Amino acid sequence: MKKIVELKNASVVVNNGFDEVKTILDDVTLTIYENDFLTILGGNGAGKSTLFNVIAGTLMLTSGSISILGQDVTQLPAQSRAKYLARVFQDPKMGTAPRMTVAENLLIAKFRGEKRGLVSRKIQDYTDEFQGLIGKIGNGLEKHLETPAGLLSGGQRQALSLLMATVKRPDLLLLDEHTAALDPKTSQSLMALTNQFVQGDQLTALMITHHMEDALKYGNRLLVMKDGKIIEDLSQAEKAKLNLADYYQIFE
Known part of the structure; x- marks a missing residue:
């Protein structure tokens, strides 16, 4: 299978300004294959946005490596990765010129x-x-x-x-909680449209969501993150066996 993105032992360590060092991405190894539609669940501070930012190049790794389509992009800035990636943000104002x-x-x-x-x-x-x-x-x-x-x-x-x-x-579509700012009905419509685009154009996509129902319904893989680590990487078959109660148990 064609590898779109590959992270190896990816870590990000930051200093909060009070001489306190914090690991916000902790030794993550992940391969995203062509036509994968991955959904990502995790609480606040789990590392979801950090994972997006290191893939996009808006945050550089402290250690480890990242490659896109087999090219090592670990040291490349965001503008050099733009040819591979497209991103839809949580705030509707961020993706368009008003x-x-x-x-x-x-x-x-x-x-x-x-x-x-x-x-x-x-x-x-x-x-x-x-x-x-x-x-x-x-x-x-x-x-x-x-x-x-x-x-x-x-x-x-x-x-x-x-x-x-x-x-x-795009080689990879990043969906950064792109339905979170919308009312429930509009959110559902946009999610259905998103799935239509991803499936119809056979896109490779990575989506952060706080909606467990969407994580159950959409995508062929589910990543669960906690404390900067991927604690679960579930296939479509494994995901299909779970219900909402099982998801809540993962976070306990």
Whole structure:
């Protein structure tokens, strides 16, 4: 199986400013294979966001290594890893440019990671393509191709962020509690849309969630983190045997 991301003995140690050293990622070894859809559960301080940040390159390892598609990226900064990764954040405001229209946001996403010169953007050449893309969403976004992203609802803006993250197929999609800021109904709709995108385009995805129901329902692997360690790495078959009560027991 093709390895997309491989972490070996990955640790992050930080100083909190009071001469107190804390390990926030503790000797983690993890392989993410092509077409994996991993969900990650864990309490506050478990290391979930730290794991995302070391993969994305926004936080460097203290020790250990990380490779993407077989290339050692341990020392590479976030901008050098951007060609591999796309990320949807918890805050709907973080994934889009508020003063730019939906079409303009999609145009930026379409050419993510490519070198661009000072040439006309010719956005009109992509109008039909972008209209077709937002037509898949089904939450009214199809009426807002020329609307600035800052005027969209939270659900529409997060759906746009998801679309932007996947319009140019990433090697790894990072979903950072991307439904947490939404109301339950909108959250469920976005989660169903996410699964549709991941399965339909055969993406490789890593998703942090606090919703145990989503962890049960979605993905082929479940990671449970505690104190900077991965304490469980469950396959789809193992996950299918568990219920919510079993999940709560894992955290005891």
